[in-house]
Amino acid sequence: MTTLFTEDHEWLHIKGDVAVIGITNYAQEQLGDVVFLELPKVGRTLKKGEAAAVVESVKAASDVYAPITGEVVEVNEALTTEPSQINTDAAGSWLFKLRIADKAELDGLMDEAAYKAHTA
Numbered sequence: 001m002t003t004l005f006t007e008d009h010e011w012l013h014i015k016g017d018v019a020v021i022g023i024t025n026y027a028q029e030q031l032g033d034v035v036f037l038e039l040p041k042v043g044r045t046l047k048k049g050e051a052a053a054v055v056e057s058v059k060a061a062s063d064v065y066a067p068i069t070g071e072v073v074e075v076n077e078a079l080t081t082e083p084s085q086i087n088t089d090a091a092g093s094w095l096f097k098l099r100i101a102d103k104a105e106l107d108g109l110m111d112e113a114a115y116k117a118h119t120a
Contacts, residue, residue, distance in 0.1 A: 004106060005115035006067045011091065014106065019068060020094045023055060026119045028090035031057035034083045039075040040096055046070060048105055053095050055086070068105040070098030 002014040009027035013020040028034070036056040046052050046066035053064040074097040079085055086093045100106070110118060 003112060004067075004109035005112065005118075006065070006109055007118060008065050008067075009119075010064060010067050012067055012106075012109065013094075014100075017100050017103075018073065019070065019098045019100055021052075021064075021067065021096055021098060022092075022094040023064060023086065023090055024115070024119075025090040027055075027062070028086055031055060031062060032059040033057055034086045037079050037083045037086075037095070039077075039080065040072045042072050042075060044072045045101075046072065046098065055083075064095060066098065067109060068098065069101040071101070073097050073099050 004012045005024065009024045011022055011024050034055055034057050038054040040046065040052045046069065048066055048069045050066045051063040052066040055062050055064055076094050079093060
């Protein structure tokens with residue numbers, strides 16, 4: 001499994017032709033206590049850079065952008081009833097899964113070392 005990161009603080013775990021997507025711990029720390037999530041609908045096709053989900057916290061509401069183009073194949077419904085799971089485990093709390101439309105789009109994303117430098 002390969003893990004990649006975006007400048008907008010999303011992480012992607014690449015498993016074959018599916019990307020599992022969530023927000024980074026850095027993003028979670030900036031948001032504070034997460035109180036609400038709006039996830040994309042299964043079957044929706046997202047274009048790279050398109051707003052895909054909304055994470056609301058006690059501080060602000062923030063869009064989660066599609067880091068690549070693809071079709072939503074699954075969402076993490078458990079987070080809609082317990083969004084605070086993101087605060088306790090942002091790295092393990094995925095939001096949605098995308099079937100990757102164009103693997104070449106992965107080339108523009110960062111590995112962990114580059115992401116750490118980006119947030120330093």
